[in-house]
Amino acid sequence: MASDQATEPEPEPTEDSKGRPFMSMADVESHNTQEDVWMVIHDKVYNVTKYLDDHPGGEEVLMDRAGQNATEDFEDVGHSRDARKQLDKFEVGELAPSERVGSTSKGGGGGSGEGGGAMPLILVSVLVAVVGAAYFYYSQETAAASAAAA
Numbered sequence: 812m813a814s815d816q817a818t819e820p821e822p823e824p825t826e827d828s829k830g831r832p833f834m835s836m837a838d839v840e841s842h843n844t845q846e847d848v849w850m851v852i853h854d855k856v857y858n859v860t861k862y863l864d865d866h867p868g869g870e871e872v873l874m875d876r877a878g879q880n881a882t883e884d885f886e887d888v889g890h891s892r893d894a895r896k897q898l899d900k901f902e903v904g905e906l907a908p909s910e911r912v913g914s915t916s917k918g919g920g921g922g923s924g925e926g927g928g929a930m931p932l933i934l935v936s937v938l939v940a941v942v943g944a945a946y947f948y949y950s951q952e953t954a955a956a957s958a959a960a961a
């Protein structure tokens with residue numbers, strides 16, 4: 812009659828936020844033919860079969876990622892907001908939490924945040940070089956002048 816209810820483990824969720832059973836990468840991988848194409852983008856599963864003909868980037872790039880995780884490719888292209896909105900139409904499910912690969916970061920396109928910071932550094936270097944050269948010539952001339960005066 813001891814109360815041991817405190818140790819009861821949380822049940823693993825088996826459904827996504829829309830009540831659909833979670834999917835695995837194995838589920839996605841089996842849909843990799845021209846007649847049946849699924850892919851994963853940001854841990855959601857999309858059936859893009861009907862979009863092959865309409866995709867502005869062409870059918871080939873989609874087929875290249877058929878049955879796979881296409882998150883990186885999707886982000887690398889820098890798809891527009893409109894393109895992202897279209898994704899919803901093709902969503903068929905979500906990957907189970909254990910199947911996710913941590914690719915949920917939004918925004919993508921990382922890597923080139925710098926660029927603006929380098930310019931002042933170049934200007935300072937040029938300035939130092941010019942002042943150094945001017946000092947060098949000045950000291951040469953004064954040395955020559957004092958030698959001539961002697």
Ligand code: HEM
Binds near residue numbers: 857866892894
């Ligand atoms: C269901 C998923 C996808 C949707 C809804 C979608 C939608 C679009 C749309 C609307 C465009 C026109 C440009 C824009 O609005 O950004 C586009 C262009 C493009 N997409 Fe996708 N796309 C998807 C997946 C992919 C994937 C997985 C790849 C790469 C493997 C890809 C590669 C491209 C390329 C190369 C272009 C052409 C970019 C250009 O010419 O400037 N797309 N896509």
